[in-house]
Amino acid sequence: MTAVSLPPRIDEGAPGSVRVSGELTFGNAAIALEAINAAVARDGRSTLDLSGVTRSDSAGLACVLAVLAQAAERGRALRVSHVPAGMQLLASVCEVDALMS
DSSP states (O other): OOOOOOOEEEEEOOOTTTEEEEEEEETHHHHHHHHHHHHGGGGOOOEEEEEEEEEEEEHHHHHHHHHHHHHHTOOOOOOEEEHHHHHHHHHHTOGGGGGGG
């Protein structure tokens, strides 16, 4: 059984950007996806800043990829910045790193 972790913090203070802080893991991926999608959809946000992500796993990576896909479905380009090293490595191993650049 997977433990539920606290949802990540979402900061929309910087114009055009959504900053995610905390963990992006199996324990909170569904909640995180909903919160990040809602934030990205507001006011034409164009950057997803992951500089505050302290821990992530494959569910966190899947969450970010789903946010990118849903933004694209809405016809909006979304750039991901400050991808944590662990998430970048996992994306590379899974051969999806190009989707995040």
